[in-house]
Amino acid sequence: MTGLHTDTDTEIESVESFVARAETWLADNLPRRPRVEAGLRGFGSDEEELASVAQARHLQRTLFDGGFAGICFPREYGGQGLALAYQLAFNQACAPYEMPRIINVPTFVPCAAVLLEFGTEAQKQQHIPAILKGEELWMQFLSEPSGGSDVAGALTTAVRDGDEWVINGSKVWTTGAWWSDYGLCLLRTNWEVPKHQGLSVFIIKIDQPDIEVQRIEMINGSREFCQEYMTDLRISDDRRVGEVDDGWTIGRRWMFHERNAMGGGSPFVSGPAPGHAPPNDGEDSLVALARETGQLNDPRARDLIGEARTLQRAGIELSKRIGAGMATGAIPETAASIARLMGAVVGERVISIRLELAGSAAAAWDADDPAAGVGMSYLMRQANSIGGGTTEMARNNISERVLGMPRERTLDKDVAFREVPKGPPAGSS
Numbered sequence: 001m002t003g004l005h006t007d008t009d010t011e012i013e014s015v016e017s018f019v020a021r022a023e024t025w026l027a028d029n030l031p032r033r034p035r036v037e038a039g040l041r042g043f044g045s046d047e048e049e050l051a052s053v054a055q056a057r058h059l060q061r062t063l064f065d066g067g068f069a070g071i072c073f074p075r076e077y078g079g080q081g082l083a084l085a086y087q088l089a090f091n092q093a094c095a096p097y098e099m100p101r102i103i104n105v106p107t108f109v110p111c112a113a114v115l116l117e118f119g120t121e122a123q124k125q126q127h128i129p130a131i132l133k134g135e136e137l138w139m140q141f142l143s144e145p146s147g148g149s150d151v152a153g154a155l156t157t158a159v160r161d162g163d164e165w166v167i168n169g170s171k172v173w174t175t176g177a178w179w180s181d182y183g184l185c186l187l188r189t190n191w192e193v194p195k196h197q198g199l200s201v202f203i204i205k206i207d208q209p210d211i212e213v214q215r216i217e218m219i220n221g222s223r224e225f226c227q228e229y230m231t232d233l234r235i236s237d238d239r240r241v242g243e244v245d246d247g248w249t250i251g252r253r254w255m256f257h258e259r260n261a262m263g264g265g266s267p268f269v270s271g272p273a274p275g276h277a278p279p280n281d282g283e284d285s286l287v288a289l290a291r292e293t294g295q296l297n298d299p300r301a302r303d304l305i306g307e308a309r310t311l312q313r314a315g316i317e318l319s320k321r322i323g324a325g326m327a328t329g330a331i332p333e334t335a336a337s338i339a340r341l342m343g344a345v346v347g348e349r350v351i352s353i354r355l356e357l358a359g360s361a362a363a364a365w366d367a368d369d370p371a372a373g374v375g376m377s378y379l380m381r382q383a384n385s386i387g388g389g390t391t392e393m394a395r396n397n398i399s400e401r402v403l404g405m406p407r408e409r410t411l412d413k414d415v416a417f418r419e420v421p422k423g424p425p426a427g428s429s
Contacts, residue, residue, distance in 0.1 A: 012082070019089045025066055030059065030097040049224075053137070053179050056100035060134030063100070063270070070132040072267035073116070077128035084267045084323050091264075091272050092316075099271040100134065102176065105387075107131055108268045110257040111138035111184045114201070118242045118250050123203065127182070140254075141171040141185035141204065141228065146422065149390060151186060152196050152248060155422075156230065158187040165202065165240070167233040177226035178213050180206055186254075190245045191418040198417055199247030201254075203239045210234070256336055259389055259397075263339025264319040265326075289357050292370035304353045315339075315346045334401035337394040344385040344394075351381040 013021075044052075063069040064078070071087045073079025080086075112131050115124055130136040147153045156169025167187060177183065183204045190198030206213065210233040216225040242250045260266045286305045287296070295301035322339045325331030355362050355378040358371035365372040385391045399405040412420045 015085050015089050018082075018086055019093055022068060022090055022093045025068065026094055026097050029062055029066055030094070030099070032096060033098050050179060053102065053176070055098075056102045057134035057137075059098065059100040060103050060132070064133045068270075070128075070268075071270070073112075073128065073132060077116075077124055078132045079128075084265075084327060087267050087270070088265075088320060088323070090270060094270065095272050101271055103131075103134060103137060104269045104271060105261055106140045106175075106184075106258070107136070107138040108270075109261040109266050110254045111140060111182075113257040113266075113268050114184060114241065114250060114254050117253055118201070120238075120241075122238070123241065127203075136182060137176075137180045138182045138184060139174050139177050139180045139206070141174060141183040143171060143173045145170055145172050145227070149393060152199065152251065153420075153422075154186055154188045154199060156185075156187055158189050158200060158202065160189075160237075160244075161234075163237050164234050165237065167202075167204075167230045167235065170227060170229050172216075172225075172227040174226045174228060175224050177206060177228055178215055182206060183228070184241070184254075186247055186251060188417070189247070192416050193245070194414055195412060195417040195420065196248040198245055199251065200244050201241040201247045201250045202235060203241060204230075204233070204235060208233075255389060256333055259340040259394065260323075260336040262384070262387070262389070263322070263336055263341070263343045264315065265323040265336060265339045267323075286354065286357065289354065289370055289374075293357065293359070293361065295357060301357060304356055308350045308353045311346045311349055315342050318342050332402060334397055337397035338402065340389065341391055341394040341398065344391045347384045348381045351377050354378070 060069060067080065068090065070077070070079030071082050071090055072084060073081070075081040108131065112128060115127055119127075127136060131138065142151045143149075144151075144154055144156060146155055154169075156167065156171060158165040158167045160166075167185075169187075171183075171185065174183070183206055185202045185204045186199055187202060188198060189200040192198070204211070206228070210231055212229040212231070214227050214229070215223040216227060217223050218225065257266065257268070261269045264272065286308055290296045290298070290301045290305060319339045319342075322331060322335050326333050326335065354374050358374040361369065361371035362375035362378065365375070396408075400407050
């Protein structure tokens, strides 16, 4: 494989040629997607989880060696330097294949995207090629036990001590932190200014003595979520991303990249976003389910399949339109929330349609049952409306920042964060 560019920088392979070549390469080098895919990561044993992570790293390295990793990442950092159209075309071509999806979010987006935009040259040279090769997995250290979805209300502090920063506090709901390498962390560096003005962003290596990672067991047995306790953790100032106390400038772009990925319009994600592809192997999965359950000629089943396909196609075309509009400046970048909202709505409805087709067979199944996994997918369908910023937040962004509707009144505006009343930490009595 010679890569995605011809011998001269001015002659770039056409999208059509690129897609044809990608389809051949994918068929020869990547396994097909399994019929049933896990809902939450971490639902199996630790050994199964680690094996899944190792497989993702292997698949990512395979993509890198084949010239299909980092399609829109700059060439100087190991990417291919191509336009969004190539990534979107590849996302459709790779839908039937097993992809390293656990690396997409949050390693590529928002972490690598933030590094590309705000990192120093040394940070980009050190981390971006390693990320594209699958050598580094990143998590985002955002949520805190007392903060909920208000990530700007961070209480975890970083205090400067010469050329170092001393960090104390906790982050929570970090998916897969126990097997990850780095965290992109939003920290409080100034208490004397309004909350959005006193934040800074840092790169933190997770596996070190002053970080304790505790796993959180969910009611279904999953232990994918983690809480991290940082106690007098010292990091050098060259681990800081962006300017001191200007972390919310990065934070806004951080959230943009995350919403854009959830909506299927990110230039940095490989593979279809939730709601933009069938839940398992390929275009005909709903047709296969209807056939195997004896409903293929049922008008009701056909209507449901048609509804799903229409929604998915609408989601894909909406992502293309928004992505193209943002690229040219015709649509504000805040419109990424529209695609994010659409992806969640479509994803939930398609999963619900699968349940309607499966009927009572979704309640219990064998591994070879045509309805295998449908019930679990249905129980977890709302995860796509929470992860990556809730759909409620997306609706607020659309109303306020796209449509220009008045913002809700807040009581902490222009108030030093130290003076803002704060509730007790989660779990306290």
